Amino acid sequence: MNSVSRDNQQPFPVLVVSASLSFLGAIGCRSPVARADRPWREPIARGASRSPVARADRPWREPIARGASRSPVARADRPWRESIARGASRSLVAELIAVYGRSSKDLKWILYDDEEEIAYWQAVNSSNVQKTNKAWKLIIPFEQQINILSLKKIQEFSRKLTATNGYTILSFRDLSHGGAKRYSANILLSKEYAKPDMIEIVRKITAELKSSEYYRNNEVKLHWKGKEAQVIWLFLYLSLDDVSSANWICRTEWISKKLSPKFLPTKLDGEQIDDEIVIDWNKSYGELATIFDSFKVTKEAYLDSMNCILSNTKLIVDKTIEFTDMFNRKQLIEANYLDRMSQLYPEIEKLYLQVDRIGSAPTECSDLSQRFQGVMAFAHNIVLPFSEKGLETWERSNRNYLVGQAIKNYQKELLRLEFELEKIH
Numbered sequence: 001m002n003s004v005s006r007d008n009q010q011p012f013p014v015l016v017v018s019a020s021l022s023f024l025g026a027i028g029c030r031s032p033v034a035r036a037d038r039p040w041r042e043p044i045a046r047g048a049s050r051s052p053v054a055r056a057d058r059p060w061r062e063p064i065a066r067g068a069s070r071s072p073v074a075r076a077d078r079p080w081r082e083s084i085a086r087g088a089s090r091s092l093v094a095e096l097i098a099v100y101g102r103s104s105k106d107l108k109w110i111l112y113d114d115e116e117e118i119a120y121w122q123a124v125n126s127s128n129v130q131k132t133n134k135a136w137k138l139i140i141p142f143e144q145q146i147n148i149l150s151l152k153k154i155q156e157f158s159r160k161l162t163a164t165n166g167y168t169i170l171s172f173r174d175l176s177h178g179g180a181k182r183y184s185a186n187i188l189l190s191k192e193y194a195k196p197d198m199i200e201i202v203r204k205i206t207a208e209l210k211s212s213e214y215y216r217n218n219e220v221k222l223h224w225k226g227k228e229a230q231v232i233w234l235f236l237y238l239s240l241d242d243v244s245s246a247n248w249i250c251r252t253e254w255i256s257k258k259l260s261p262k263f264l265p266t267k268l269d270g271e272q273i274d275d276e277i278v279i280d281w282n283k284s285y286g287e288l289a290t291i292f293d294s295f296k297v298t299k300e301a302y303l304d305s306m307n308c309i310l311s312n313t314k315l316i317v318d319k320t321i322e323f324t325d326m327f328n329r330k331q332l333i334e335a336n337y338l339d340r341m342s343q344l345y346p347e348i349e350k351l352y353l354q355v356d357r358i359g360s361a362p363t364e365c366s367d368l369s370q371r372f373q374g375v376m377a378f379a380h381n382i383v384l385p386f387s388e389k390g391l392e393t394w395e396r397s398n399r400n401y402l403v404g405q406a407i408k409n410y411q412k413e414l415l416r417l418e419f420e421l422e423k424i425h
Helices: 021-026 090-100 148-158 195-210 218-224 240-244 285-294 299-328 334-357 363-386 388-393 396-424
Strands: 012-017 107-113 118-123 129-131 136-138 167-174 182-189 231-237 250-255 277-281
Touching: 167 195, 182 195, 182 240, 195 231, 195 250, 195 277, 231 240, 240 285, 240 363, 299 334, 299 363, 299 396, 334 363, 363 388, 363 396
Parallel strands: 182 231
Antiparallel strands: 012 107, 107 118, 129 136, 167 182, 231 250, 250 277
């Protein structure tokens, strides 16, 4: 990529913070585009940060730090030997900083050649700012000149792309019983919202779900068809990672005033936003998000650990099923059956405890992780009645029933796990 030579002392750099070229023109900037027919004649105000990436969190009071580079290969480890390009407006720089200076995503670095009357631009972000031994370096290509032809490209850099829909209903569940028609939904927000905007989204979704005719089975449908919902719970999330860790930004509860007091759910403790809706803001959201993220592991690391535990579990569970079948067909006396199953309990217990030490599955594997935990829980339930405490707690008939149910559930959950494994490969 061509760039201005480091040994060439021109063009002279001038720092300007902007959102787009059209914005600069709108407020009367003496920029190379607006006034390319005359040089800049005033030095920019003092006080700029040496690194727009490192110090984009505070206003710049000098456009160029002492020790900055002389060329568009912006090296902050070499001193400037000539004055800054002339004519920049101090009030303009201050105004631009006030509007855009706190967001590194909106920063542009502009270099102006006084003699050739050509300005070069570059977006400032982590992908094109390089650290040096002393400070930083920013490469600005010759091709990126500020003129009418480059207007569209600069605008594209500044334009923010957002989702068409402001939110997505990720899951919608019917939790109705004989006394109340109830729904619960997980909502993924696809844009940045202030609290008042989230409240309006809550009101909108709640109003829509009140008239929903979704039912989990025909029995519930026959009971509640054509009737308005009486309880609605919403959980709002900022990312899919938050969904997998159940770290909602807020949760809400709407209870119809028509619902009989004897069927009222436990009321949510939070902010009352109207007569019937309560919203509970998660004050620990940021802290929890950091903690959950620290436990995340890569896809390959999670699968390697899971497959190792699962393969060993299958071998042991197969033995428990074999012993149970022999006992049920009276090919194994009860004393021997209890002894063999008791010996397998600590092996399953050890594998079951290893699940919690794998780490948090990546978002892509969240469904798989739930199935895996289900398989391990049912495998543990098979041998739990044969632990020391289990043998003291359950009599023979109860123990046989619990083991039989656990084996059936294990086999069903294992099929679901294999289905989820196919989905992620």
